[in-house]
Amino acid sequence: MESSNIKLYYQNTRGLRSKTVQFFHNVVSTDYNVICLTETWLKGGVLSGELFPGGYQVFRRDRGDAVSVKKDGGGVLVAVDSSLDASHHPELQSTAEDVWVSIKSGDKLVYIVCAYLPPSDKSSYHSFLNNFESNQQLISNNTVIVVGDFNLPHVGWVDSVDSPNLVPVNVGDESAEFIDLFSLFGFNQFSTTRNSKDRILDLIFCNENFIDRVSKSEDPLVPEDRHHPSLEFHYKYQRYQPLRGSLKFTKNFKRADYDCINRELSSLDWVELFDGLNVDDAVSIFYDRIGKLIDKHVPTFRVNTKYLSYFRKDTIKCIKQKLYYHKKYKKFRNQSDYINYSILRKSSKNLICRDYSTYLQSVESDILSSNNGKGFWRYMSNRRKSRMFIPKKMTLETSSANGPREVCELFATFFKSTFETPKDGTVFHFRKNPKISIAVDESEVRNLLQNIEINKSPGPTEYPQFS
Template identity: 30%
Template sequence: MDSESQPTLAQDKYRTLYAPDNRQNPCLHFRTLDNSSSQPIIGPRISYSHATNSPLHLYYQNASGMNSNIDDYLLAFSDSHYDFIALTETWLDDRTLTSHLFGAEYEGFRCDRGPQNSQKKTGGGVLIAVRCSLKPRQIVDAAWNNLEQVWVSVQLSGRKLYICVVYFPPERTRDKQLIDTHIQSVLAIHDRVKRCDEIVVIGDFNLPNLYWAPKRSGFLYPDPDRSNYHACALNLLDGYNAAMLEQINNNVNENGRCLDLCFVSTRDIAPRLTFAPAPLVKTVSHHPALLLDFDEQNSLDYQEPVQQPRYDFKRTDYDGLLEALLIFDWANNLNPTDVDMAVDDFLSIVTGMIARFVPRKRVRPHKYLPWQSTELRRLKRIKNATFKRYSASGTLSLRNHYRSVNQEYKTLRRRCYANYRRKIERKLKTDPKQFWNFVNAQRKETGLPSVVELATEKADNSSDICRLFAAKFASVFVDESLTTTQISAAASKVALSSSSIASIDIDDRAILAAVTKLKNSNWSGPDGIPATLLKKCIPGLVTALTHLFRLSMSSGRFPLAWKQAYMFPVHKKVIVAILTTTEEYRHCVLHLNCSS
């Protein structure tokens, strides 16, 4: 017979394990409540102080499909209040790039439905977006690939937070292998945590026959008199009990059932989980949006990178610069015999000229998105203030007020974004560069993850990330030493010529012809000389460049300074998730304009 029709054994077991104050655990602690009674505290005990800073917020919802609302989700992610956004039933596939969803504020981690985790081709899927300043790390294991779930970790002040978003399809809630694999992942994370760390597992479990009753601490236990347990549900709850996680969501849907569950590490008092004041994009039947508050804000020192002043070549005094270069005595200021020293002299002189005639500017990050109008910014300030008040009190009146302001804001935001896109489309003829920049931004994966791995080493700041990429790219080059015999054998296959490198003459006309082929650009390599400057000031530079190239040819040496270049890591292929290992990137090199 079906185990649901004979719940007696399971009910008796859960009366023992999950009834208030009777949960069996070898690590029990006690404290006095209301100076009159004792309450068991399940270990490992986690002490939390109520921080004076704003709490961290996790938004959760079953999205019931995102494909028809991609632009709406992009707009929602671009100015969301939340530090974490977890969604199930995303229905996404590899046709939707991660850059289509998350703005610059979030790193997104996805697990779309595929052959490895489902026999169905569509539906399902989960994702979690984490604010970039929290520097999230994804935790992956090939043994968990049959699950629609994502694990991430975040280092907070003095502790780590592990978050899992998971989706169990209705037809697989009795799949023992699926449940066992999920519990194995939970226990694997539990084995690595310290006593002060915390685990959160949230998702759509599709267990409508479980009913929950509250403990005095605010945590919930399955009500044995109302719930029906099948074997897999029993194994699932056993696994969470072994990992010392307890359920906290008792916000039922319109049918009085709770399909979305949230399990967190046991502590003195359950964290606050309420209805979100408004859905991120749309309301979904049977799945109300939820908001989980964490007591303590991340207090790690995070600062936006300070942008150093840089040259504004668009405002260059090219007339003054050209005049100074024309009257400069290059013959007596460039080394006549050593090409390396001559190039160093040239770069030093040109750099000094740039400092005189090119103004500097400090580049500040854009405070507002390009489609945000003045009225939209005003509404956003009101919305943010209302959300803070609601987060602190949770009253129904503030929730209704927030919904009203949020709806007005979303309507205006959608209209502003539509006007911005129409404006970009109209510029196809007048400003095609801006149009294609917008298009490319929509279809390319841009930027780097906040954490990069190489073998067993991890880096989470700019200098260390650059060091790991440098080590990776250097490893693919082979410094091969050839013998004289090998060189002779290779040379014998090359046709003989009466010319030699030293006999090649480079004159002013060759330099002028090469410079005219450079693409106009104000971007420069490590030498700091952009192509636009070379093209506009070539009459004053041609003498010096001719000397440098002739010296290089006659000596048979390529200047060391011109071997420097900027190298950019580029994704090897189009992806739908954030890549975090250097193995998944290839390098792209930006050479110097002078040596090109």
């Protein structure tokens, strides 16, 4: 367990449907641990995988999932780096537009609430406050961060001589209930970034003084609306090691030593290996020998899970340098670091556009050259894919598991229930000199191999159809 800062980003995006490509590429080139968005204007036709690369757990609530007097617009979203142990809590949400997510911090939970309250929508306003009040016990026992656009334009936020925190002024009757409730629950407001009209509309509340370095973001994920500047801030928390998969590695079959594989396969006496075994044991022996040959003669490489597959090396290098100088500038406030960061930010965007343009050209060529439409559906599949994260807790009926071994045992229990165990295992005896003979014609085997559909999935063994 160790203390560290998580970096949070917030923006009222004023719609993402027409900005998905730009947003996706900007997310890849940043290092935010948590991204909170309001007014996403998303609907079910836009998948989360079109907005976020692998490595993010996305919890969203489009306007259609909430009760609002308006049909279009709205929508809230919270995306959390999969290295953090996050959970969605729909049971805590109101009928307004809010999403509740918790992050494990030591032996406690930190709740992040992202909300959007439309102007002149009293039903959403009261629903959010009534629900917030009903969660009083949970709020009093945990750290809660609330971010969003609450449409309180007349409320001002000023420094206090008696407190290090901002205090509200010009609180009218329509906003008094909101301010009073948050004050009663011990929340302070930390955002000081003003919009073009010198107002603070997008607010950051927390019931603990753990919010640090709230500032206007220098690299918005989408172009800013003049009324809603993007914000970034830090929160200090106790890191908890979640249940997650190991680093992803795969085999490069194009560089395998097939001469050695053929020689070693030819030297194996399969009759002797399988003699006296039942079918299950024989199959296990077969896969074990094939697996050892693959491990021995097929090189392994690590799969890049952070950056997109079509990013070139110079693009990735530029993004890393940009993040380095941004972090350095934030720490030391050296103007030369900011100049380097600005130059690298512009260069990285140009390089990403270059790589994306090249990728689209290759996809279009693949689609046009594929007479059976496979190129098109391959592209659609890649667009819709989103790397899944492993939840911290899995359940099966009345049983639950939250450790790697326990989860595996739970899966084994589930799959075992779908099979029947045979009473007696069938044993096959392989004789050294069988009376039957099998003639295999080399040209026939070659013809069958050449007609294998190479685009088929390799299956659970991950062995390719051909190499």
